[in-house]
Amino acid sequence: MADAELSPELRDALRVLEDHLGKPLPDAHDSHARWELYRAALATDTARAALLGAVRAEPDGALASGVVGEALERLPRTERETWIRSLAPEVRAFSERRARELCALEDLRSGALAPGRVPELIDTWSDWLQLRIVTEAPDETVLRALAVSGRTKRIRRKAAEALG
DSSP: OOGGGSOHHHHHHHHHHHHHHTOOOSOTTOHHHHHHHHHHHHTOGGGHHHHHHHHHHOSOHHHHHHHHHHHHTTSOHHHHHHHHHTSOGGGOHHHHHHHHHHHHHHHHHHTSSOGGGHHHHGGGSOHHHHHHHHHHOOOHHHHHHHHHHOSSHHHHHHHHHHHO
16 A cells, blocks of 8 residues: 555554554554554553544454454443444444444343343354353353353353353
């Protein structure tokens, strides 16, 4: 990508991130270098607003989607939609699903989602969510449901092991 192809919004957002992090970007045209800068920004709450600005200006949809995917677990539930909407519509699907699944996981942890509802929901959950639930929501009703109806042998085995 030639220098003229970088939008002024992206150049400005990258400069703000560099300033926040005290880390220069070796080559703004290199998506791998931008990814490294974005990952460094993900590690600090103080750069969050600047990172969102960069995501909005990022021309590489896959790169922007990857950043949002990484950010979702670090964001409060109330901020996730803003980040997802910063993506181009054609690359939002993964982040939308991940946000829904994070809400389900949080609801299970907090008790807002009754463990008795798990059997009816299991089929709608990805392998990622089922595995996370096995390790992070150790309710016996939930584990029994996953031990019987988890999507993969690995999920069923891990749930059975967690039951003891």
